[in-house]
Amino acid sequence: MAHFTPWASLFGGILIGLAAVILFAGNGRLAGVSGIIGGALGARGRELYWRLAFLLSLLLGPLAWTTISGSEPAIAITADRGILVVGGLLVGLGTQMGGGCTSGHGICGMARLSLRSIVAVGVFMVVAFATVFVSRHVVGG
Amino acid sequence: MREIVTALVAGLVFGIGLTISGMVDPAKVLGFLDIAGDWDPSLAFVMLGGVVTAFVGFRLVGRRTMPLFAPAFPAEPDNTIDGRLLAGAALFGLGWGLVGLCPGPAVTALVLDSHPATIFFASVVVGMLVWRQIAKRSGQ
Numbered sequence: 001m002a003h004f005t006p007w008a009s010l011f012g013g014i015l016i017g018l019a020a021v022i023l024f025a026g027n028g029r030l031a032g033v034s035g036i037i038g039g040a041l042g043a044r045g046r047e048l049y050w051r052l053a054f055l056l057s058l059l060l061g062p063l064a065w066t067t068i069s070g071s072e073p074a075i076a077i078t079a080d081r082g083i084l085v086v087g088g089l090l091v092g093l094g095t096q097m098g099g100g101c102t103s104g105h106g107i108c109g110m111a112r113l114s115l116r117s118i119v120a121v122g123v124f125m126v127v128a129f130a131t132v133f134v135s136r137h138v139v140g141g
Numbered sequence: 142m143r144e145i146v147t148a149l150v151a152g153l154v155f156g157i158g159l160t161i162s163g164m165v166d167p168a169k170v171l172g173f174l175d176i177a178g179d180w181d182p183s184l185a186f187v188m189l190g191g192v193v194t195a196f197v198g199f200r201l202v203g204r205r206t207m208p209l210f211a212p213a214f215p216a217e218p219d220n221t222i223d224g225r226l227l228a229g230a231a232l233f234g235l236g237w238g239l240v241g242l243c244p245g246p247a248v249t250a251l252v253l254d255s256h257p258a259t260i261f262f263a264s265v266v267v268g269m270l271v272w273r274q275i276a277k278r279s280g281q
Contacts (some may be wrong), residue, residue: 003172005163009183012162013190019155020191021198026147028208030215031155033244038269046144053145054152055248061156062165062249073160075250076168077257079240088247088261090236092268095244096276098229102243103155105230106188111195114218116226123227124234131238132174 020108023054032104033058034095098124143210156249162187165249167241174238236268 020031027050040051066072079087095101098120100109105124109117163169164187172181207213237243240261242250247265250258 009186013187015158017191017194023151053148057152075166087240088264089268092265094232096272115220120230123230127234128238
């Protein structure tokens, strides 16, 4: 528990929720990132432009925070190339098949009390916990 | 134009939120998912803050008949639980657990650790296109 950051995580979560409310209030859209990326593939005109605007701005988020706070967030991607490819394919396939991810089902869907989203979150959380358990404590270490 | 500006503001707030919360860092995400190890429960607070804020906000906004810059709100959530939902969520959970990146952080990682993030993001897009082909062939 050396890196426990409940307040920063709570505040960050509130901002993510606020972003979802802004997109909902302005454009009547749900801020599910997998849905926004998936919907941009093959889209044209307005459908494409608002999605690209959201994704470009999302990309600038860490840079904006670095400017505000004066320190760049350090991240560590430890997966090797093969795992990155397999994991990415599964995330892309699974989110389109299941109609959402941590933001679409996890934040927007749960906030709308969608039964589909509540079930999806239960499933992907349990599978993610199990995946980390197996990779860190059974096969890896 | 106002629709684009709204998307820009929402994306920026979302990206800053992801950064402050720690969700952008796969090491922190995997620490949250590793209950049997040196468990860091911080990221449960991200979902708590996000869901409560969106729950209240959606209800306040929903009193309007329509969004500010668009003709309609999304349809009410449908409650069908089917194999596609369960299998999709399970595959997503597997991929998320292997790498520690879900779609939002996969985007922000492009500026934070661009080499591995590019490989991951490109694979996500390919996975999405694969689903599109499967769905098209099965006539969905």
